Amino acid sequence: MPEAMDVRIPVLAVVGVGLIGGSFAAALRRTGAVGEVIGVGRNAASLAEAEALGLIDRAATAEQAAAEADLVFLSTPVGAMPAVLRAMAPHLRAHAVVTDGGSTKQDVVAAARQGLGECVGQFVPGHPIAGSERSGPSAADPNLYRGRQVILTPLPENTPASIARVESAWRACGAELFRMDPARHDDILASVSHVPHLVAFAFLTHLLRRGDAVERLGHAGSGFRDFSRIAGSSAEMWRDILFANRDAVLAEVGQIQQVLEHYAALLRGGDAEGLEALLAEAAALRRDWLSGIAH
Amino acid sequence: MPEAMDVRIPVLAVVGVGLIGGSFAAALRRTGAVGEVIGVGRNAASLAEAEALGLIDRAATAEQAAAEADLVFLSTPVGAMPAVLRAMAPHLRAHAVVTDGGSTKQDVVAAARQGLGECVGQFVPGHPIAGSERSGPSAADPNLYRGRQVILTPLPENTPASIARVESAWRACGAELFRMDPARHDDILASVSHVPHLVAFAFLTHLLRRGDAVERLGHAGSGFRDFSRIAGSSAEMWRDILFANRDAVLAEVGQIQQVLEHYAALLRGGDAEGLEALLAEAAALRRDWLSGIAH
Numbered sequence: 001m002p003e004a005m006d007v008r009i010p011v012l013a014v015v016g017v018g019l020i021g022g023s024f025a026a027a028l029r030r031t032g033a034v035g036e037v038i039g040v041g042r043n044a045a046s047l048a049e050a051e052a053l054g055l056i057d058r059a060a061t062a063e064q065a066a067a068e069a070d071l072v073f074l075s076t077p078v079g080a081m082p083a084v085l086r087a088m089a090p091h092l093r094a095h096a097v098v099t100d101g102g103s104t105k106q107d108v109v110a111a112a113r114q115g116l117g118e119c120v121g122q123f124v125p126g127h128p129i130a131g132s133e134r135s136g137p138s139a140a141d142p143n144l145y146r147g148r149q150v151i152l153t154p155l156p157e158n159t160p161a162s163i164a165r166v167e168s169a170w171r172a173c174g175a176e177l178f179r180m181d182p183a184r185h186d187d188i189l190a191s192v193s194h195v196p197h198l199v200a201f202a203f204l205t206h207l208l209r210r211g212d213a214v215e216r217l218g219h220a221g222s223g224f225r226d227f228s229r230i231a232g233s234s235a236e237m238w239r240d241i242l243f244a245n246r247d248a249v250l251a252e253v254g255q256i257q258q259v260l261e262h263y264a265a266l267l268r269g270g271d272a273e274g275l276e277a278l279l280a281e282a283a284a285l286r287r288d289w290l291s292g293i294a295h
Numbered sequence: 296m297p298e299a300m301d302v303r304i305p306v307l308a309v310v311g312v313g314l315i316g317g318s319f320a321a322a323l324r325r326t327g328a329v330g331e332v333i334g335v336g337r338n339a340a341s342l343a344e345a346e347a348l349g350l351i352d353r354a355a356t357a358e359q360a361a362a363e364a365d366l367v368f369l370s371t372p373v374g375a376m377p378a379v380l381r382a383m384a385p386h387l388r389a390h391a392v393v394t395d396g397g398s399t400k401q402d403v404v405a406a407a408r409q410g411l412g413e414c415v416g417q418f419v420p421g422h423p424i425a426g427s428e429r430s431g432p433s434a435a436d437p438n439l440y441r442g443r444q445v446i447l448t449p450l451p452e453n454t455p456a457s458i459a460r461v462e463s464a465w466r467a468c469g470a471e472l473f474r475m476d477p478a479r480h481d482d483i484l485a486s487v488s489h490v491p492h493l494v495a496f497a498f499l500t501h502l503l504r505r506g507d508a509v510e511r512l513g514h515a516g517s518g519f520r521d522f523s524r525i526a527g528s529s530a531e532m533w534r535d536i537l538f539a540n541r542d543a544v545l546a547e548v549g550q551i552q553q554v555l556e557h558y559a560a561l562l563r564g565g566d567a568e569g570l571e572a573l574l575a576e577a578a579a580l581r582r583d584w585l586s587g588i589a590h
Contacts, residue, residue, distance in 0.1 A: 129516040149514060178514070191502060192515035196522045198558060199494060204577035206547070206554045207486060217584045219444060219473070220487035221424040225585070226521040227491045232581040235574035239567055246562050252501070253559050257552055259501045263493060264548050267541050272534055279530035282499035286527040289512045290520070 007168040010035040013069035015062065015084055017041055017050035019132055020101040021075035022140025025055045027173035030142045038065045040084075041076075050137040066091035071169060074100040077240050078107050085115025085123075098123045099166045103189065104244040105153040105182035112155075121157035124166045126150055127185065128175060129193070135234055146174035153182040190248035197238055198249060199256065200231035302463040305330040308364035310357065310379055312336055312345035314427055315396040316370035317435025320350045322468035325437045333360045335379075336371075345432040361386035366464060369395040372535050373402050380410025380418075393418045394461045398484065399539040400448045400477035407450075416452035419461045421445055422480065423470060424488070430529055441469035448477040485543035492533055493544060494551065495526035 012028060014021040017039045028034045039056030041047050047059040065072065066088035076084060081100070092098070098116075102108045105125050112123040130148040132139055150170045154163050167177050180188075207213040217224075242249055266275040307323060309316040312334045323329045334351030336342050342354040360367065361383035371379060376395070387393070393411075397403045400420050407418040425443040427434055445465045449458050462472050475483075502508040512519075537544055561570040 188511050188514050191511045192519050196519055200522060201574050201577040202554045202558050204580050205573050206551050208580055216483050216486045219483050223525040224487050224491055226524045227495055228581050229521045230518040231577050235571050235578050238574055239571040243567060250559055250562055253555055256501050257555055259497045260548055260552055263497050264545055267545055272538060276530050276534040278500055279496050279533050282496040282526050283530050285499050285503055286523050
């Protein structure tokens with residue numbers, strides 16, 4: 001694991017030790033690059049579980065963690081970030097770097113500016129494109145980020161050294177790094193994550209409206225299982241993500257409605273050739289994409 | 296494998312030896328219940344491949360196969376069925392039973408009536424709810440139907456003995472049997488298979504329209520991979536299925552557009568509580584379904 005040579009984190013603080021934060025701690029701990037892991041969170045039972053699982057060494061307040069940490073990883077809901085960062089700001093060590101794992105970036109940047117004020121240069125926003133429909137400390141997995149993408153959306157105030165430290169921590173977790181403007185990040189993630197989630201959730205809402213959803217689902221197969229997997233995700237988390245990226249999400253939903261209308265028109269009009277051409281083009285895009293990735 | 300005791304098929308004819316037909320042959324052959332497997336198809340290369348893979352013993356014409364087979368399995372596109380059945384009808388042995396693996400049933404019943412005429416009582420329509428985005432003889436898998444559902448939609452003209460013979464063949468493949476009215480079958484499958492496919496295809500069509508689809512997809516993760524898997528399926532096959540079940544599919548597409556509009560309205564109106572309630576209800580339905588199946 002040669003990447004471990006580049007990263008030295010005497011004290012790592014993880015705020016929100018669930019799937020995302022716990023996996024980050026577990027992955028870094030395994031490289032040997034981390035001295036101590038401090039866990040911060042509102043839920044005492046979760047912190048106790050994280051400690052029992054060996055994800056963290058001890059629990060502390062946000063203030064205590066800020067005073068000790070070399071790297072702070074935030075995996076709280078975005079709504080909780082300004083208060084956490086405000087509590088941390090006066091105590092942050094001068095060389096400390098703060099990063100996050102949030103699924104949207106424009107709102108995280110706003111929250112960081114609000115919470116950190118003049119210290120915002122210490123905050124390097126990031127998004128690991130990895131997850132699971134499971135959650136909590138018990139879902140943490142040191143391999144969660146292996147081979148996955150992490151997109152950083154650095155601020156003008158960030159120093160190259162701060163960005164490089166966050167990048168080497170992620171590389172040590174096995175991730176592949178990208179940099180992007182926060183608005184572009186949110187626009188792309190709307191397409192390939194947020195709106196697919198919304199559509200999958202909406203499909204189940206549609207089935208529920210039919211009244212006999214349970215009987216219908218009784219005959220669903222593996223295609224439906226995979227198509228709908230992301231609709232088993234946390235409602236609270238996805239409510240936040242969809243609102244955080246509302247404009248891009250709404251624009252895409254409108255476009256998808258137009259595409260569905262186009263499909264319906266071809267069916268209604270009996271245009272078999274036109275429909276097959278659309279289906280073939282879609283299938284080719286999907287196959288090309290799949291052959292280009294190494295999942 | 297106690298089920299094998301109930302089924303004796305001296306000669307099985309499979310018309311269309313791809314994923315569905317090839318897997319049926321392979322599964323039955325493994326039980327030892329089948330004496331000989333005859334393959335019928337328009338594509339000589341496919342038949343040669345099926346023979347080389349041991350899925351069939353020899354290729355024959357539809358007429359020859361009808362004259363020899365005890366059980367005929369049709370896995371051709373529905374459009375090809377009337378002609379195949381018309382060719383077979385004069386040669387079918389009196390005790391022979393014909394069944395199929397088509398994804399829609401009302402149109403198959405119509406094709407069977409058209410092709411078989413007075414012999415239609417020998418045709419027991421069926422649909423194994425199993426598949427793969429792969430196709431062709433090389434995709435055939437003797438385990439494809441293990442633990443999967445097969446829905447039969449028997450005709451008033453079928454004898455209980457004919458239905459029982461098809462059922463025991465499927466049980467020997469490891470499948471679980473259901474019986475249903477053809478219209479109810481098509482309505483349910485629209486919900487849990489046909490429209491999910493259409494939506495997944497439409498999602499990729501939507502991405503293509505954005506122009507920078509390849510860059511966007513470059514940042515898609517495992518959630519998108521699973522959501523979109525069924526959009527990698529055969530365009531020709533899905534064109535046929537969507538047209539065959541057009542009325543039910545169009546009705547569902549309209550309903551989904553309304554649900555998407557409802558989601559969009561909640562987002563636009565800032566109704567976080569309302570959105571979370573919908574998401575939670577959808578996620579609960581999905582989780583309850585998953586905990587009730589044993590995939």
